[in-house]
Amino acid sequence: MTLFVSQASDTPIYSQIEEQIKSQILSGTLASGTPLPSMRILAKDLRVSVITVQKAYENLTRDGFITTGVGRGSFVAPLGDSFLKQENIRRVEEAVENLLETARRGGIDKKQVIEIVEKYFDKEAQHENS
């Protein structure tokens, strides 16, 4: 488990931890059943208060991404493939809505948006080959 938090960022530290763990679960890097580091250890690693980590774990538990119990520790919850896929799509759709709202306000039409998307896709592909 490699996480990185920025004290300078304006998004709360506990959100950063949450987001990164969620991402790793959704991308398959963290498989169901994988044990998570104990709150104390992670807190020490990240040079952060235990309470901050606790809040992240609490939210992840509430949202069903991990299970956690006193004396047992925390684990990646058993998540079906369909759930993961669905959640990933939901996130992309959210980003698309944001994109289209931005385009609409700026008077950028459908054709231009598709062009920009493809331009960036190509840029990404180049990075992978380099």
Add this chain to the structure above:
Amino acid sequence: MTLFVSQASDTPIYSQIEEQIKSQILSGTLASGTPLPSMRILAKDLRVSVITVQKAYENLTRDGFITTGVGRGSFVAPLGDSFLKQENIRRVEEAVENLLETARRGGIDKKQVIEIVEKYFDKEAQHENS
């Protein structure tokens, strides 16, 4: 000038005001030189503290979107068309980068992303006709 603020939203009210005025300027709805409502009147309309509106106007002035002078009121700043266009494109590109990063992490490929974008474009088109 029609603005709407949501007390429930988690983005600060002054940011909401800022964003909406910026949007209207960038989309051409608010042309250069147009007078903005006085802070007091806008505050009353939105049922919001004058200080909140003041903060929004302050930020817009700082970013060069409007000019404000004591006793004169506030006006949309003279902004070249090319500047507006460029700013709009920059925003869309930002949203596209965000979208592609989200897709990449979730293992959603190019084809699926394009499909989702088009699906939402169609949805938007329907709303306009209804």
Add this chain to the structure above:
Amino acid sequence: MTLFVSQASDTPIYSQIEEQIKSQILSGTLASGTPLPSMRILAKDLRVSVITVQKAYENLTRDGFITTGVGRGSFVAPLGDSFLKQENIRRVEEAVENLLETARRGGIDKKQVIEIVEKYFDKEAQHENS
């Protein structure tokens, strides 16, 4: 707003606060839009840490019972009558399921259960008249 918390109880203080506020909302004692005491004030009244109250308010907000915003304070959320009724019924059904499970395990049959329920109903009625 009259609340009472017991330090001795084994249910967490923040849960006690949550439950009592929920109850008052569900029973109509606290109407939609009613302002809640600020966290600091309630904490002082209850002789409890601000953080404890905060956790209660956070949970209530997450569950949609109240709205809360920095600089604005907290308010009972706009909840439809049907929602309130539905939530109340849900709670009773939960209690009934628990009751029947207990009865089933102990070999107490339907007739006896109804008898006990009516006995307690009568007892309650007497208390009201006394």
Add this chain to the structure above:
Amino acid sequence: MTLFVSQASDTPIYSQIEEQIKSQILSGTLASGTPLPSMRILAKDLRVSVITVQKAYENLTRDGFITTGVGRGSFVAPLGDSFLKQENIRRVEEAVENLLETARRGGIDKKQVIEIVEKYFDKEAQHENS
């Protein structure tokens, strides 16, 4: 002896074990004198620490439901029928009090409560026949 514990549940594992053994004794499934599985074996079966099982047995012994002796193992204690019946009724009454308190707070009247109880009784009956 068939027991099942849920790691996910928020009630402690030792309580789950306790409750289930108590239930089986009270319902007559486990008769007086019946030998209980050794702590080690039960621990292994349930994939749980021996200490956890020990705590459950300890509490059951303290409450008089079982007897335990070093080198002899554990057995269901000799419990009179009247004791069992009385204990069962006590539990049901507890559940009824909880139910009525919930109903009272939610403004659900006697008639509705009885209806819900009967609805759930019918549902239970159906399950048995299926």
Add this chain to the structure above:
DNA sequence: GTGGTCTAGACCACT
């Protein structure tokens, strides 16, 4: 004034 975040340190129950 308000709530949101973070800290350090404590005690507890559970495994």
Add this chain to the structure above:
DNA sequence: GTGGTCTAGACCACC
């Protein structure tokens, strides 16, 4: 060892 709760005290952004 683990996580859950509570404390007191701090700083911040928002209204």
